Amino acid sequence: MDFGSINPAVLIASLMVASVPIMLAALGELVAERAGVLNLGVEGMMIMGAVCGFIITIQTESAFAGFVGGALGGAVLSLFFAFLTQVLLANQVATGLALTMFGLGMSSLMGQGFNGLKPVQTPIVPLGPLADIPFFGRVLFAHDAMVYFSIAMAGLLWWVLKSTRIGLILRAVGESHEAAHALGYKVIRIRCAAIAFGGAMAGLGGAYVSLVRVPQWVDGITAGAGWIALAIVVFAAWKPWRVLIGAYLFGGITVLQLNLQVAGSWIPVEYLSMSPYLITILVLVIMSSGKGRAHNAPAALGQNFHASR
Amino acid sequence: MLRLEKRPNPSQFWLFATPVVAVILTMFFGGLLFASMGTNPFTVIKTIFWDPVFGEFAFYLRGQLLVKAGPLILIALGLSLGFRAGIWNIGAEGQYIIGAICGAAVGLAFYPTESRLIFIPMIAAGLLGGWAWAMIPAILKTRFNTNEILVSLMLVYVAETILAKAATGFLKNPEGMGFPGSRNFSSYPAAANPELIAGSGLHWGGVAAIVIGGLAYVLLARHIIGFQIKLSGQAPRAARFHGVSPNRLVVLCMGISGALAGLAGMFEVTGPAGQITIDFNVGYGFTAIIVAFLGRLNPVGIILAGLIMALTYVGGEMASTNLGLPSAAIQVFQGMLLFFLLGVDVLTNYRIRMAGGK
Numbered sequence: 310m311d312f313g314s315i316n317p318a319v320l321i322a323s324l325m326v327a328s329v330p331i332m333l334a335a336l337g338e339l340v341a342e343r344a345g346v347l348n349l350g351v352e353g354m355m356i357m358g359a360v361c362g363f364i365i366t367i368q369t370e371s372a373f374a375g376f377v378g379g380a381l382g383g384a385v386l387s388l389f390f391a392f393l394t395q396v397l398l399a400n401q402v403a404t405g406l407a408l409t410m411f412g413l414g415m416s417s418l419m420g421q422g423f424n425g426l427k428p429v430q431t432p433i434v435p436l437g438p439l440a441d442i443p444f445f446g447r448v449l450f451a452h453d454a455m456v457y458f459s460i461a462m463a464g465l466l467w468w469v470l471k472s473t474r475i476g477l478i479l480r481a482v483g484e485s486h487e488a489a490h491a492l493g494y495k496v497i498r499i500r501c502a503a504i505a506f507g508g509a510m511a512g513l514g515g516a517y518v519s520l521v522r523v524p525q526w527v528d529g530i531t532a533g534a535g536w537i538a539l540a541i542v543v544f545a546a547w548k549p550w551r552v553l554i555g556a557y558l559f560g561g562i563t564v565l566q567l568n569l570q571v572a573g574s575w576i577p578v579e580y581l582s583m584s585p586y587l588i589t590i591l592v593l594v595i596m597s598s599g600k601g602r603a604h605n606a607p608a609a610l611g612q613n614f615h616a617s618r
Numbered sequence: 619m620l621r622l623e624k625r626p627n628p629s630q631f632w633l634f635a636t637p638v639v640a641v642i643l644t645m646f647f648g649g650l651l652f653a654s655m656g657t658n659p660f661t662v663i664k665t666i667f668w669d670p671v672f673g674e675f676a677f678y679l680r681g682q683l684l685v686k687a688g689p690l691i692l693i694a695l696g697l698s699l700g701f702r703a704g705i706w707n708i709g710a711e712g713q714y715i716i717g718a719i720c721g722a723a724v725g726l727a728f729y730p731t732e733s734r735l736i737f738i739p740m741i742a743a744g745l746l747g748g749w750a751w752a753m754i755p756a757i758l759k760t761r762f763n764t765n766e767i768l769v770s771l772m773l774v775y776v777a778e779t780i781l782a783k784a785a786t787g788f789l790k791n792p793e794g795m796g797f798p799g800s801r802n803f804s805s806y807p808a809a810a811n812p813e814l815i816a817g818s819g820l821h822w823g824g825v826a827a828i829v830i831g832g833l834a835y836v837l838l839a840r841h842i843i844g845f846q847i848k849l850s851g852q853a854p855r856a857a858r859f860h861g862v863s864p865n866r867l868v869v870l871c872m873g874i875s876g877a878l879a880g881l882a883g884m885f886e887v888t889g890p891a892g893q894i895t896i897d898f899n900v901g902y903g904f905t906a907i908i909v910a911f912l913g914r915l916n917p918v919g920i921i922l923a924g925l926i927m928a929l930t931y932v933g934g935e936m937a938s939t940n941l942g943l944p945s946a947a948i949q950v951f952q953g954m955l956l957f958f959l960l961g962v963d964v965l966t967n968y969r970i971r972m973a974g975g976k
Binding site: 349389392393397398399400402403404406407410411412413414415417418421528532533536540543577579580582583586587589590593594597598615 | 701706758764767772953957964967
C-alpha cells in the first residue's frame with residue numbers, strides 16, 4: 310500500500326467537499342424534526358434536487374441556476390409530503406418512504422437522455438492571496454460557494470434556533486403542538502414551512518452531488534446519502550453545530566475509504582465501500598445507547614396534529 | 619372551508635374502499651403522466667392492467683404474474699406484522715439478498731449432488747440468513763434503543779456489497795469463464811426451484827406465499843401473539859398494562875419479516891433468477907412495503923395486493939417493450955400508488971365536514 314500518495318491537504322479539502330451534500334440535507338431535516346416532523350423522504354428529495362439541478366444547469370449553462378432549481382425541486386416534492394401528513398394526517402414514516410420511492414422513480418424518468426453529459430463547472434470562490442497560503446490555502450480558501458454556504462447555514466441555524474423568536478416558536482411546535490396551538494401558533498402552517506425548508510436544503514445537497522461531487526447524471530446517484538443525513542441528525546442530537554461535526558466525520562470516512570481504494574489497500578474494495586454504512590450504524594448505536602433517554606429528540610417528533618377545536 | 623372531523627370508529631366501508639379508490643386515482647394521474655410523455659394513456663393502462671390477464675399473450679404473462687407476486691406477497695406478509703405493531707423493518711431488500719446468498723451457498727456447497735433432499739437445508743439457510751440479517755436491527759433496537767428504520771436500511775447497502783462480492787468472488791461459477799455470477803440452478807436440478815405446473819408460473823415460493831398467508835391470517839385473528847401485535851400498534855400503553863413486552867415483539871416481528879424475506883430471496887435465486895448475479899434483486903423488498911399497505915396489512919388483502927402489484931411489473935415490462943415506455947415510469951406509478959393509498963386513508967378515520975355549518 311502506498312500511503313505516500315495521500316496528501317493531507319488535498320484529503321481535508323476533499324473531505325469538506327464530500328460532506329456538503331449530507332450536511333445540507335441533514336440541516337434541512339434537522340429543522341423539520343425540530344418542528345416535530347419526521348420526514349424519511351430525504352433520499353427522494355435529494356435525488357429530485359440532483360436531477361432538477363442537473364437538467365437546469367445543462368439547459369442554462371449556469372451552476373447557480375442549477376442550485377436554485379435543485380432547491381426548488383426538493384421543496385416541491387416535500388410539499389407532497391406536507392400535504393399528505395399535515396392536511397390528510399397520513400402516517401409520517403410511511404409517507405416518507407413513499408416520497409423516497411416516488412423521488413427515485415421520478416428522477417430516473419426525468420434524467421433520461423441526460424446520462425453522460427457534463428455540467429459546467431461550479432466556480433471556485435476567488436479569495437485572492439488567501440488561497441496561496443501553504444496548506445491552509447488549499448484546505449480552507451479554495452472551495453466553491455456551496456462549501457461556505459453549508460458552513461454558514463450551520464451557524465445561522467444554530468443562532469436562529471437558539472436565540473430568535475422564530476426558533477423558539479419552531480421548537481415549541483416540535484416539543485408540544487397542543488401547547489403551541491393553545492398559544493395561538495399555526496402549528497400546521499409552521500410545520501409545512503419547516504418541511505419545505507427541509508426539502509429545499511435536501512434538494513441543494515442533491516444538486517451538489519450531481520453538479521460538483523460526481524459531476525454527471527446517473528440513476529440512483531445519491532446512493533443512500535439521504536439516509537446517512539437522517540442518521541446524522543440523530544448523531545447530532547438535533548443540534549446544528551453537531552451536524553457540522555457529524556457531516557465532516559462522514560465526509561472524512563467517505564474520502565478516506567475512496568483514497569484507500571485508490572492507494573490499493575489490503576482491505577478488499579467491497580469492505581471499504583460498505584464502511585460508511587457500517588460506521589453510520591455504529592454511531593447510531595453509540596448515540597442512542599446513552600444513559601437514560603438523554604438523546605434530546607423533540608417530544609412531538611413524528612406525531613400528527615389535528616386540532617379538535 | 620372543508621374541515622376534518624374524527625370518526626368515533628374507523629369506517630368499515632372506507633377500510634375496504636380506500637385501496638380501490640387509490641388504484642383508480644393512480645390510474646388517472648398515471649395516465650396523465652403517460653400522456654405527458656407522448657404515449658396514449660388508455661393504451662398504456664390497458665397494456666398494464668388488462669393485457670397480462672386477458673390479452674393476446676396472457677397464456678405466458680399470467681404465469682409471470684405468479685412469479686412476481688410470490689416474493690412480493692411473502693415479504694409483505696412479514697412486513698405487515700411489524701407495521702401493525704409500529705415496528706418499521708424497511709430493510710427487507712437486504713434480508714432478501716442475504717437469504718438468497720445463504721440458500722444458494724448451501725446448495726452450491728453440495729454441487730453436484732443429485733439428492734433432492736438438499737433443497738430442505740437450502741430453505742432453512744434462506745430463512746436463517748434473512749432472519750439473522752433482520753436480527754441485527756432488532757437486537758440493536760432492544761439493547762441500545764437504536765432506530766430500526768435507519769439500521770435496517772443501511773444494511774441493505776451492506777448486503778448489496780456482500781452480493782457483489784458473492785457474485786464476483788466466493789460464489790462465482792468456477793466454470794463460468796471469468797464472468798461474474800454463480801452456477802446456474804437451472805442446470806442443477808437437485809437444488810433448483812422449478813415451475814410446478816408448466817406454464818402456471820407457480821413455484822415453491824408461490825406455494826409458500828399462500829400457506830404463510832393462511833398462517834398469518836390465523837395468527838392475527840386467533841392467536842394471542844396476533845392480538846398483542848394489533849394491541850401494541852393501536853394502544854401501546856394498553857399493551858404494556860396487558861403485559862406485552864415491546865422488546866419480545868420487536869424481535870419476533872423483525873425475525874418473522876426477515877425470515878420470510880430471506881425465504882423469498884432463496885426461492886427467487888434458485889428459480890426465476892436462476893443464479894446469484896450482482897443485480898439479481900430488483901427491489902421486491904421495497905415494493906413489498908407498498909404491497910403491505912395496499913393490502914391494508916391484512917393477509918388476504920396482501921395476497922390480492924401482491925397480484926395487483928405483480929400486474930404493474932408484468933404490464934410495465936410489456937409497456938416498455940411494446941410502447942417504449944421507460945421502465946422508470948412504472949416505478950413512479952408504484953410510488954404514486956402508495957401516495958394515494960396513504961392520502962385516501964384519511965377517509966377511514968375522519969369525516970369531511972363543511973366548517974361553520976352544524
